[in-house]
Amino acid sequence: MDRGSNRVLALYRKLETQYGPQYGNKVWPRKQRRAGITPASPCWWPAETQYEIVVGALLTQNTSWNNVEKAIANLKAAGKLSPEAILKTRNTKLETLIRPSGFYRQKAERLKLLTKAYSRVLREKRIPTREELLAVKGVGKETADSILLYAYGLPHFVIDAYTRRFCSHHRLFLSKEYDDYKRFFERSLPRDAGLYGEYHALIVRWGKKAKMNL
């Protein structure tokens, strides 16, 4: 932990008091992760399986969650929300199903690439590294960290537009670099995936509320 962590923690407690728990800290227990079991979770990131979180992380790029939900519902209804089904589906079909999430041509292609990487590490019974995820075309830093945190329960703080806005608004930190923000939060907080997830969820909640009040 670093200097300034008191302020970061104080803001967390303030958000928690204001908005209550977002269940962003519902990460898969280690035992279940090892066994490949991913139980239904009342997480702020609604998903029934680990793979659904991975799919959501990609589809939500520059897209409202509302539209992502429509795309995921389409995939579910078509029985395509599994790595095997996605890999067997033609790109044109995939494009039709995920169309509501926008950028559907590139997302269909990238969803397949990500699914291939996901299946590979699953077969090898291990967790992907950040570098491995970043090597997949279409997976940037935010998407990689979202997957590591929310799908695998690893302590990677997610930096998104809301997080940057939050930092600027509270004069916490200012930079242009994603990794600077990530380091700032990770040095200011105890290394705890549950806390990271909950904090990020609260920041998003704050961001949406702040926008409504503009």
Place this chain on the structure above:
DNA sequence: GGCCAGGACACCA
């Protein structure tokens, strides 16, 4: 009808 959303990438200087 315009703006924005839980980004990433290619291309250029």
Place this chain on the structure above:
DNA sequence: TGGTGTCATGGC
């Protein structure tokens, strides 16, 4: 390294 264009839908 930094700036800009592109990808696209749906809600407000």
